[in-house]
Amino acid sequence: MRILILGGDGYLGWPTAMRFSSRGHDVHVIDNYLRRRAHEEAGTSSLTPIGDDLASRVTSGQEVTGRTIGHTEGDLTEWETVESLFRDFRPEAVVHYGEMPSAPYSMKDRHHAVFTQTNNVVGTLNVLWAIRDLAPDCHLVKLGTMGEYGTPNIDIEEGYIQIVHNGRTDYLPFPKLPGSMYHLSKVHDSHNIHFATRVWGLRATDLNQGVVYGIQTDETRLDDRLLTRFDYDDVFGTALNRFCLQAVIGHPLTVYGKGGQTRGYLNIVDTLRCVELAVEHPAAAGEFRVFNQFTESFSVLDLAELVQKAGAEVGIEVTIGAVENPRVELEEHYYNPTHTKLLDLGLRPHLLSAELVESMFAVIGRFKERAITDHILPQDRWRPQA
Amino acid sequence: MRILILGGDGYLGWPTAMRFSSRGHDVHVIDNYLRRRAHEEAGTSSLTPIGDDLASRVTSGQEVTGRTIGHTEGDLTEWETVESLFRDFRPEAVVHYGEMPSAPYSMKDRHHAVFTQTNNVVGTLNVLWAIRDLAPDCHLVKLGTMGEYGTPNIDIEEGYIQIVHNGRTDYLPFPKLPGSMYHLSKVHDSHNIHFATRVWGLRATDLNQGVVYGIQTDETRLDDRLLTRFDYDDVFGTALNRFCLQAVIGHPLTVYGKGGQTRGYLNIVDTLRCVELAVEHPAAAGEFRVFNQFTESFSVLDLAELVQKAGAEVGIEVTIGAVENPRVELEEHYYNPTHTKLLDLGLRPHLLSAELVESMFAVIGRFKERAITDHILPQDRWRPQA
Numbered sequence: 001m002r003i004l005i006l007g008g009d010g011y012l013g014w015p016t017a018m019r020f021s022s023r024g025h026d027v028h029v030i031d032n033y034l035r036r037r038a039h040e041e042a043g044t045s046s047l048t049p050i051g052d053d054l055a056s057r058v059t060s061g062q063e064v065t066g067r068t069i070g071h072t073e074g075d076l077t078e079w080e081t082v083e084s085l086f087r088d089f090r091p092e093a094v095v096h097y098g099e100m101p102s103a104p105y106s107m108k109d110r111h112h113a114v115f116t117q118t119n120n121v122v123g124t125l126n127v128l129w130a131i132r133d134l135a136p137d138c139h140l141v142k143l144g145t146m147g148e149y150g151t152p153n154i155d156i157e158e159g160y161i162q163i164v165h166n167g168r169t170d171y172l173p174f175p176k177l178p179g180s181m182y183h184l185s186k187v188h189d190s191h192n193i194h195f196a197t198r199v200w201g202l203r204a205t206d207l208n209q210g211v212v213y214g215i216q217t218d219e220t221r222l223d224d225r226l227l228t229r230f231d232y233d234d235v236f237g238t239a240l241n242r243f244c245l246q247a248v249i250g251h252p253l254t255v256y257g258k259g260g261q262t263r264g265y266l267n268i269v270d271t272l273r274c275v276e277l278a279v280e281h282p283a284a285a286g287e288f289r290v291f292n293q294f295t296e297s298f299s300v301l302d303l304a305e306l307v308q309k310a311g312a313e314v315g316i317e318v319t320i321g322a323v324e325n326p327r328v329e330l331e332e333h334y335y336n337p338t339h340t341k342l343l344d345l346g347l348r349p350h351l352l353s354a355e356l357v358e359s360m361f362a363v364i365g366r367f368k369e370r371a372i373t374d375h376i377l378p379q380d381r382w383r384p385q386a
Numbered sequence: 387m388r389i390l391i392l393g394g395d396g397y398l399g400w401p402t403a404m405r406f407s408s409r410g411h412d413v414h415v416i417d418n419y420l421r422r423r424a425h426e427e428a429g430t431s432s433l434t435p436i437g438d439d440l441a442s443r444v445t446s447g448q449e450v451t452g453r454t455i456g457h458t459e460g461d462l463t464e465w466e467t468v469e470s471l472f473r474d475f476r477p478e479a480v481v482h483y484g485e486m487p488s489a490p491y492s493m494k495d496r497h498h499a500v501f502t503q504t505n506n507v508v509g510t511l512n513v514l515w516a517i518r519d520l521a522p523d524c525h526l527v528k529l530g531t532m533g534e535y536g537t538p539n540i541d542i543e544e545g546y547i548q549i550v551h552n553g554r555t556d557y558l559p560f561p562k563l564p565g566s567m568y569h570l571s572k573v574h575d576s577h578n579i580h581f582a583t584r585v586w587g588l589r590a591t592d593l594n595q596g597v598v599y600g601i602q603t604d605e606t607r608l609d610d611r612l613l614t615r616f617d618y619d620d621v622f623g624t625a626l627n628r629f630c631l632q633a634v635i636g637h638p639l640t641v642y643g644k645g646g647q648t649r650g651y652l653n654i655v656d657t658l659r660c661v662e663l664a665v666e667h668p669a670a671a672g673e674f675r676v677f678n679q680f681t682e683s684f685s686v687l688d689l690a691e692l693v694q695k696a697g698a699e700v701g702i703e704v705t706i707g708a709v710e711n712p713r714v715e716l717e718e719h720y721y722n723p724t725h726t727k728l729l730d731l732g733l734r735p736h737l738l739s740a741e742l743v744e745s746m747f748a749v750i751g752r753f754k755e756r757a758i759t760d761h762i763l764p765q766d767r768w769r770p771q772a
Contacts, residue, residue: 079497110465110511110512110515114508114512117574121503121574122500125496125499126500154549154552154555163561165541168540168720170539172540173561173562175559175561177558177584179585181578184578187574188503188574188577191573191574192503192570195565199565199769328585334554
């Protein structure tokens with residue numbers, strides 16, 4: 001299959017591209033280095049050293065695997081770029097990671113909020129138009145987030161819920177309570193994509209993904225030149241990844257608030273498998289399919305304690321810190337989201353274990369001299385400070 | 387009260403400004419003439435002659451009523467404009483009509499869709515930030531649309547619905563099935579505003595308005611120089627207003643498809659009263675209040691038949707045409723939205739009658755020589771044509 005990966009330079013985009021390529025697919029990646037630029041501006045960086053640009057990463061991939069991945073440096077918000085990409089490559093599936101992915105980034109100030117929503121919404125609208133007019137049979141596999149749902153007091157279903165009301169019944173989009181300007185942008189995308197399936201008959205799968213952890217995939221293990229990026233800073237680092245880095249460098253784990261915030265999590269290797277399952281089993285024409293893409297739920301404190309325990313096993317003393325919560329979110333709440341559709345398609349989860357954490361310690365240890373320690377504490381607050 | 391009207395040059399914005407001014411409030415309007423420019427590009431115009439710009443309208447208002455309305459020509463998507471407006475005027479209430487309001491316009495092509503969503507979402511984000519940082523106690527009264535809900539198979543509640551699911555209960559945002567890129571932009575706004583109330587404690591009322599009809603309000607009747615615009619073209623004209631114009635000029639009424647499409651409607655004088663009621667009874671800090679703002683439901687065919695009947699009474703022979711539906715929408719469906727919250731606040735509806743239609747005929751008749759007849763049939767199709 002011809003598979004186009006949007007955001008192919010990212011934490012998930014690059015290993016996804018390598019995986020599809022290694023399976024024999026014809027893969028093309030596009031990225032505008034938005035994440036790299038945001039890191040440069042902030043003075044942060046990936047812990048793992050990654051190639052200077054897509055060209056060098058693709059060349060390394062070729063040298064290691066003998067397989068070629070096509071690449072474009074370009075911005076999805078520019079129609080001419082999207083149009084020529086679709087005309088030239090004629091994708092059969094598009095995996096769309098190509099968005100600003102950070103909640104703290106989106107909450108820095110007005111400018112960052114407007115940028116995040118404009119960038120994500122306009123890029124996705126352009127992709128929808130490109131599919132409609134240039135590749136109508138193409139299946140859009142879009143990365144959403146479990147954060148679109150927030151933490152309602154009922155079980156979260158996969159995208160839709162049957163509502164019985166005053167004696168009548170309908171199966172409707174699940175209500176959304178997103179927790180940041182970034183999460184809102186994903187909710188906007190979901191509504192726009194749903195519309196495109198209803199009105200234009202496009203095929204789309206929205207993967208409402210949990211928080212991803214892990215460093216290595218089958219392909220990144222082949223050679224350090226194929227490593228994916230690993231973020232651990234306050235803006236792009238996610239909970240477990242941050243904690244593992246903090247453990248290795250001897251920083252107290254930055255638990256925000258009470259730590260009872262519970263979310264769905266999954267291993268990066270399961271992300272790749274889920275995306276592959278979605279691509280292998282495309283949505284029908286006119287179908288907007290939503291999968292909740294995570295394998296287990298943990299509270300922030302659960303994760304901190306797991307990292308502490310794994311540290312003890314390998315002789316690292318880990319302390320759990322307490323940081324005033326920069327976000328506005330419930331720190332104790334009900335959380336029970338459904339996540340059976342990917343299991344039904346054949347996902348066999350790699351569950352979180354002390355062994356996995358220890359293996360992350362080992363990789364982090366190899367690169368720990370690269371750690372930038374002055375961007376570990378959160379700086380972006382959801383509410384303006386008094 | 388200091389009341390800021392965003393989109394104060396529009397069909398509803400201008401009469402709203404005059405009404406608040408006539409009640410003794412300190413009123414300031416802003417508009418960037420987006421609607422006027424869109425008409426100029428299309429070769430269409432308001433049936434009623436309106437002042438050349440806000441300055442001339444405000445001057446006329448002053449001459450007729452002795453009251454002054456402040457005005458700014460400016461674009462809400464430019465932060466500097468919004469910031470200085472809020473700094474200088476320090477509004478206590480903001481009535482936000484300042485968006486691209488047309489579904490057909492938003493469905494013309496990719497460019498118009500992206501423009502509509504960017505314009506509406508960014509403008510509203512700027513307003514939210516301005517309230518947060520410059521006027522945190524200010525009450526935002528935002529015009530949404532009943533079209534955010536679409537036509538689900540259950541009763542539509544006012545913004546939220548209590549959902550009982552697997553033995554647990556929550557009161558959550560009502561699911562949305564918007565029918566155009568424009569309606570989607572309003573759904574995006576609603577989510578963004580809801581977030582701002584939840585996280586920043588802002589006060590907001592979302593008025594999910596039905597289709598407005600009518601020409602005259604208490605203030606526009608004072609002098610023809612105070613008339614509001616009246617659109618009847620394929621892009622900005624709404625159902626009943628279009629039909630009344632078509633009846634007067636002898637054009638068959640353009641019923642799209644089967645005509646069973648049912649929506650909520652209200653008289654323009656009730657719009658002004660609803661907005662006034664919302665402003666007089668502000669939302670609490672942190673509250674995102676949603677009112678369904680319409681007084682009666684009609685199918686398109688109901689309206690066409692009413693116009694035909696009113697025509698017969700005044701000696702105009704009206705024929706009902708059938709036009710292939712340019713939209714993708716259900717032409718027969720369940721429709722039963724709740725609309726009690728504004729009634730509870732004291733709204734006394736002006737219901738639709740043959741007399742009202744006949745009074746519209748009379749005003750339209752005075753200006754019928756201005757009618758542009760080559761933009762009556764719809765040109766923008768929801769699906770690309772084969």
